Amino acid sequence: MIPLLLLVMKLLFCRQSAGDEFLIRVTTNHLSLQEVMRELEDDSAGALSIFMGNVRNRGRYGNVSEIYYEAYSEMAEEKMREIENEAQTKWAIKKLVAIHRIGNLKVGETSIIIGVSSEHRNEAFEACKYIINNVKTRVPIWKKEITDESQKWTDGILLE
Amino acid sequence: MKSKLIDNYGRIAKKLRISVTDKCNMRCGYCMPKNNTKWFDSTEVLCFEEIIRLSSILANLGVEKIRITGGEPLVRPLIENLIKSIAKIPHIKNIGLTTNGLLLLERVEKLKSSGLNSVNISLDSFKEDRFKMMTGINGLGKVISSIQKAREAGFDVKINTVVIRGWNDDEVVEFANFARRTGITVRFIEFMPLDGTGIWRSDLVFSKKEMIEKLESGIGEVSPVLEQEISAPAKVYSFSDGIGTVGFIPSVTEPFCNQCDRIRLTSDGRFLTCLFENPGYDIKSYLRRGASDEELSQYLIQCMTMKQEGIVSLIRINGLKPKLNLMHTIGG
Amino acid sequence: MRSDIPDNDKIKVRLFANLRELVGEREITITVPGGVTVSYLNNEILNKYPQLKSFSNKFVTSVNCKVTTDDTVITSSDEIALLPPVSGG
Numbered sequence: 001m002i003p004l005l006l007l008v009m010k011l012l013f014c015r016q017s018a019g020d021e022f023l024i025r026v027t028t029n030h031l032s033l034q035e036v037m038r039e040l041e042d043d044s045a046g047a048l049s050i051f052m053g054n055v056r057n058r059g060r061y062g063n064v065s066e067i068y069y070e071a072y073s074e075m076a077e078e079k080m081r082e083i084e085n086e087a088q089t090k091w092a093i094k095k096l097v098a099i100h101r102i103g104n105l106k107v108g109e110t111s112i113i114i115g116v117s118s119e120h121r122n123e124a125f126e127a128c129k130y131i132i133n134n135v136k137t138r139v140p141i142w143k144k145e146i147t148d149e150s151q152k153w154t155d156g157i158l159l160e
Numbered sequence: 161m162k163s164k165l166i167d168n169y170g171r172i173a174k175k176l177r178i179s180v181t182d183k184c185n186m187r188c189g190y191c192m193p194k195n196n197t198k199w200f201d202s203t204e205v206l207c208f209e210e211i212i213r214l215s216s217i218l219a220n221l222g223v224e225k226i227r228i229t230g231g232e233p234l235v236r237p238l239i240e241n242l243i244k245s246i247a248k249i250p251h252i253k254n255i256g257l258t259t260n261g262l263l264l265l266e267r268v269e270k271l272k273s274s275g276l277n278s279v280n281i282s283l284d285s286f287k288e289d290r291f292k293m294m295t296g297i298n299g300l301g302k303v304i305s306s307i308q309k310a311r312e313a314g315f316d317v318k319i320n321t322v323v324i325r326g327w328n329d330d331e332v333v334e335f336a337n338f339a340r341r342t343g344i345t346v347r348f349i350e351f352m353p354l355d356g357t358g359i360w361r362s363d364l365v366f367s368k369k370e371m372i373e374k375l376e377s378g379i380g381e382v383s384p385v386l387e388q389e390i391s392a393p394a395k396v397y398s399f400s401d402g403i404g405t406v407g408f409i410p411s412v413t414e415p416f417c418n419q420c421d422r423i424r425l426t427s428d429g430r431f432l433t434c435l436f437e438n439p440g441y442d443i444k445s446y447l448r449r450g451a452s453d454e455e456l457s458q459y460l461i462q463c464m465t466m467k468q469e470g471i472v473s474l475i476r477i478n479g480l481k482p483k484l485n486l487m488h489t490i491g492g
Numbered sequence: 493m494r495s496d497i498p499d500n501d502k503i504k505v506r507l508f509a510n511l512r513e514l515v516g517e518r519e520i521t522i523t524v525p526g527g528v529t530v531s532y533l534n535n536e537i538l539n540k541y542p543q544l545k546s547f548s549n550k551f552v553t554s555v556n557c558k559v560t561t562d563d564t565v566i567t568s569s570d571e572i573a574l575l576p577p578v579s580g581g
Contacts, residue, residue, distance in 0.1 A: 027209075074208055075554065136580060139578060142579055143579040155579065184569065195499065237556040237557040237571050
């Protein structure tokens with residue numbers, strides 16, 4: 001009886017604090033899809049949705065060779081955690097990962113990976129989309145396009 | 161786990177004090193000049209990622225307990241996030257916070273759920289106007305409430321009181337009575353020459369012996385508690401009627417350097433093996449130049465071997481004088 | 493009411509992205525009387541760094557990592573940053 005009670009309490013407690021265990025990070029290191037997949041592993045998850053944002057060779061100001069990302073890191077991570085918590089209240093999520101890379105990135109390199117695992121596919125798709133859309137408008141990270149001719153900061157959204 | 165942080169006196173480092181900011185929202189007369197607004201640049205201050213990395217490396221080298229200090233640590237934004245990350249580091253058994261309590265009330269729950277185990281709250285007077293005079297802030301009520309709230313939240317709470325002759329030595333008995341009423345241990349700290357205000361004088365030091373005299377004449381006999389942590393800075397005493405415990409940190413009159421198990425990281429990235437070490441080792445430069453974990457480990461091990469004897473050697477040569485170090489940049 | 497307010501305060505302000513580049517520093521220090529508001533501070537910043545004047549409505553101010561309104565009172569123990577429009581992701 002008591003072990004069962006303890007197990008139930010542990011599950012409840014774990015559910016409540018589960019959000020604190022998720023990998024949310026702003027880093028200068030190269031992003032590893034392997035690490036993300038490891039974090040999302042869950043036997044009870046039937047679906048896994050991954051979004052990867054990559055640097056592409058065309059930007060608003062011409063042919064892009066490099067993108068420079070700058071962040072107010074500690075605030076950015078906090079905002080990402082807020083978004084992650086919102087996603088958790090909206091959808092039944094098993095595991096979640098959000099890592100943003102900053103610094104100089106070349107064309108083809110990955111700037112952000114968002115990963116969501118859930119029992120069924122609908123939640124995984126929706127949560128993943130929600131998170132990336134919100135990261136783009138609510139997190140203190142700035143992108144500078146470096147082309148052959150110029151270096152320009154991308155237009156963006158003022159934080160609230 | 162076998163510790164690799166050993167000095168030439170055979171002392172082993174098990175506890176890490178991390179100062180997360182040099183800023184403070186008080187101006188205690190023995191710590192920081194009232195008009196001081198000179199702070200480290202944000203570029204000089206270690207970011208959370210750096211603090212976590214160094215903490216992990218030190219945990220691997222044998223550190224088991226971490227204490228978050230400042231300045232006033234709650235002044236550092238999002239400190240709960242740092243604590244959450246530190247709580248995940250393997251081998252770290254306990255995380256404590258030392259605070260003046262002013263910003264604690266609203267954040268007790270968040271701090272609890274971040275994994276913090278204990279809170280040491282600094283309080284030097286129960287008299288409202290004296291509190292204001294000593295700290296520059298009308299904050300006595302707030303601090304008392306935060307002590308209460310921290311206790312209710314389930315934290316292990318202790319009070320730290322710096323006793324200065326002619327300032328607040330007449331309140332020693334009242335503090336002990338507070339300990340007796342509430343069951344919260346009050347630790348009396350002798351006035352150390354780590355004052356940013358340059359006011360330290362040896363005649364301002366109110367000794368542990370004098371404190372015990374006051375307690376014994378005002379309340380009753382005290383005697384050391386039988387089970388004590390030898391390396392802990394505070395020697396804990398209980399009253400003979402069994403009610404209340406008080407501690408003494410007699411750094412000046414009965415220094416305990418030979419049992420020291422503490423090392424420090426300042427907010428601007430210096431590693432100190434002793435409170436009286438100045439300037440310490442610039443571990444931040446290593447970190448920011450791209451040193452590997454192994455290189456940083458080796459560096460820290462080496463620094464540890466050079467840990468000086470401590471305040472005992474300064475006392476021996478009569479070398480105590482004001483402002484030997486700036487406490488607000490190191491942390492208590 | 494804030495009571496940790498000195499007579500004169502040296503407020504450090506962190507700058508990012510284009511604002512950082514315009515000024516040439518990651519952090520600036522502005523001397524103000526004790527206990528001023530964000531809008532007072534921003535005014536002083538624009539006076540000291542006129543190159544920012546054309547961006548005066550193109551940033552928000554954060555205090556201790558929270559975006560805040562102009563009437564917030566600040567002191568040097570607060571962490572202040574000017575945040576231009578974001579474009580992460």
